[in-house]
């Protein structure tokens with residue numbers, strides 16, 4: 351801790367301090383005070399950092415929570431509009447997870463969720479954003495990653511989850527998951543909510559087709575292919591006939 355005689359109550363303006371009159375002893379006192387304040391600021395910065403972590407993290411799995419997911423989704427959409435790099439949303443839902451709880455108990459279910467989160471994290475890049483979207487559902491944002499690469503990433507996560515044996519005390523259990531993938535491109539017509547709905551639609555397609563699989567929305571299904579007449583008219587007003 352801090353090598354200073356100041357207590358927490360000392361934090362705040364000091365009315366008995368003069369900045370104009372310096373005797374040797376008060377100068378030393380001010381330096382100590384300044385050093386204390388520097389250390390206190392550092393401590394507060396650390397506290398703010400850990401509070402920020404807490405606010406954006408899911409308590410059970412340590413992945414980002416849904417609140418952070420929404421912020422990150424907004425950021426990635428804006429980045430794509432600016433930079434032109436596609437990003438993808440991968441939704442993951444564990445299959446028949448109710449059976450895990452029913453068979454092994456809620457605590458075993460929690461451990462299975464934690465292990466799954468760890469497997470997901472270990473299978474993606476540090477720059478990807480894995481989130482716990484809901485109970486047994488995860489959302490992963492893959493910045494700067496086009497659709498077919500994202501489908502490969504989803505396939506890799508799928509086979510990692512399916513191949514893992516989760517040991518809880520003397521029990522072993524295996525899990526599978528279904529996946530829905532959707533890309534967001536610069537000329538996408540999708541809103542953020544529509545992007546999530548589209549990935550969700552694909553996820554439920556994967557469930558319908560028998561689970562433990564990856565389904566994806568084909569590229570170009572939600573992109574503006576052509577300049578509309580009203581955009582042509584606007585460009586024409588601005589630049590004459592150059593837009594034709």
Ligand SMILES: Nc1nc2c(ncn2[C@@H]2O[C@H](COP(=O)(O)OP(=O)(O)OP(=O)(O)O)[C@@H](O)[C@H]2O)c(=O)[nH]1
Nearest residue numbers: 443444445446447448449451456457459460485486
């Ligand atoms: N242990 C545990 N279970 C959870 C948690 N959140 C949700 N669940 C359970 O996840 C299960 C989800 O069940 P369903 O929505 O019926 O889906 P499912 O059994 O996975 O079936 P499909 O999605 O159709 O393959 C429920 O039993 C929930 O209680 C959690 O934090 N911990």
